[in-house]
Amino acid sequence: QVQLVQSGAEVKKPGASVKVSCKASGYTFTSYGISWVRQAPGQGLEWMGWISAYNGNTNYAQKLQGRVTMTTDTSTSTAYMELRSLRSDDTAVYYCARRMGVAGRFDYWGQGTLVTVSS
Amino acid sequence: DIQLTQSPSFLSASVGDRVTITCRASQGISSYLAWYQQKPGKAPKLLIYAASTLQSGVPSRFSGSGSGTEFTLTISSLQPEDFATYYCQQLNSFGGGTKVEIK
Numbered sequence: 001q002v003q004l005v006q007s008g009a010e011v012k013k014p015g016a017s018v019k020v021s022c023k024a025s026g027y028t029f030t031s032y033g034i035s036w037v038r039q040a041p042g043q044g045l046e047w048m049g050w051i052s053a054y055n056g057n058t059n060y061a062q063k064l065q066g067r068v069t070m071t072t073d074t075s076t077s078t079a080y081m082e083l084r085s086l087r088s089d090d091t092a093v094y095y096c097a098r099r100m101g102v103a104g105r106f107d108y109w110g111q112g113t114l115v116t117v118s119s
Numbered sequence: 120d121i122q123l124t125q126s127p128s129f130l131s132a133s134v135g136d137r138v139t140i141t142c143r144a145s146q147g148i149s150s151y152l153a154w155y156q157q158k159p160g161k162a163p164k165l166l167i168y169a170a171s172t173l174q175s176g177v178p179s180r181f182s183g184s185g186s187g188t189e190f191t192l193t194i195s196s197l198q199p200e201d202f203a204t205y206y207c208q209q210l211n212s213f214g215g216g217t218k219v220e221i222k
Contacts, residue, residue, distance in 0.1 A: 037163075037213075045155075045163065045206055045213040061211065062120075095162055103151030103169065104210045109162035 002026040004096050004110035011116045012086050019082040020113045022096030029077035030054045033099040035106060036070060036081045038092040046092075050099060051079060086117045121145050123207050125214035131222040138194040140217045142207035147187045154183055154192045155206045157216075163206065167192065194219075 007021040022034060036048040049060035051070040058070050069082045079096055094113045097106035122145040132138050142152065150170040155163035165174045167183035170190055180195045194201055202221055207214040 044216045045157075045208075047211045047213060050211075059211075097162075101168065103148075103153065105153040105165060105168040105208070106155075106163070107165050107168075107174070109164075112162055 002098065002108045004098065004108055006094075006096060006110040006113045009114040009116070011118065013119055014087055014117055016086050016117075017082060017084040018086060018115050019080055020094050020096075020115070022079040022081075022110050024053075024077045024079070024098070027098075029072075030074055033104075034070075034072070034079040035097050035099045035104070037095045037097055037106070039095070039112075040089070040092040043092075048081070048094075050104070053079065083115075086115075088117050091115065091117045121148060121209055121212050123209060123212050123214040125205075125207055125217050127217060128215060129218045129220070131220050132197050133222045134197055134199060136197045138197050138201075138219060140192045140205055140207075140219075142185075142190045142192070142214050144188045144190075144209065148209050150186045151209050152183075152185070152190050153208045154181075155208060156201075156203045157206065158203045166205075 003025045005023045010018050012018050030053045033052045035050045038046050051058045053072050067084050071080045096110040098108040124143045126141050152170045154167040157163040166177050171183045182193045184191050204216045204218045206216050
């Protein structure tokens with residue numbers, strides 16, 4: 001069965017970086033893209049960006065351009081999301097999700113990783 | 120980017136009620152719309168894609184309709200496990216969410 005398993009919770013200071021991993025199993029990793037979505041406490045869902053696991057092409061949300069980098073390691077079927085220059089408003093649960101279809105629906109999700117930014 | 124506006128943002132309903140949630144797109148998106156259900160502390164779950172196609176394993180009381188700029192998610196008979204927050208999504212955009220609570 002398809003599974004996306006994310007790395008554990010992180011606590012970071014403002015200005016630091018965080019790298020969250022998302023290990024995929026149960027399907028051919030390079031046949032789908034991976035998107036990252038975050039959710040601040042008590043807020044809605046925010047799309048952060050997408051990476052093709054086939055060729056590494058990326059598309060990032062404009063507001064995060066320059067601070068976020070998404071990568072994949074096809075040898076381990078793992079996707080990564082690194083966010084730099086962390087601020088308190090980056091505190092959120094970060095999800096990876098498998099993207100499929102023309103409209104880019106997200107059919108499988110990771111369990112989420114809480115990133116807390118606090119001094 | 121396309122903006123998605125959901126209404127209402129909150130609704131109170133009883134078990135057995137018929138519930139309808141609306142999602143409006145800032146420009147036409149054909150039928151490229153998905154709906155998700157999210158319960159507290161859990162990842163979102165895909166309910167419907169391509170505006171009206173039920174994801175495998177989702178109960179038939181959920182249905183979706185619409186195309187262009189206006190879409191609806193309908194729950195025909197609300198069950199206790201349906202109390203949750205619902206989001207629409209198209210490519211890089213999510214709606215603001217609709218929280219369905221028990222009356």
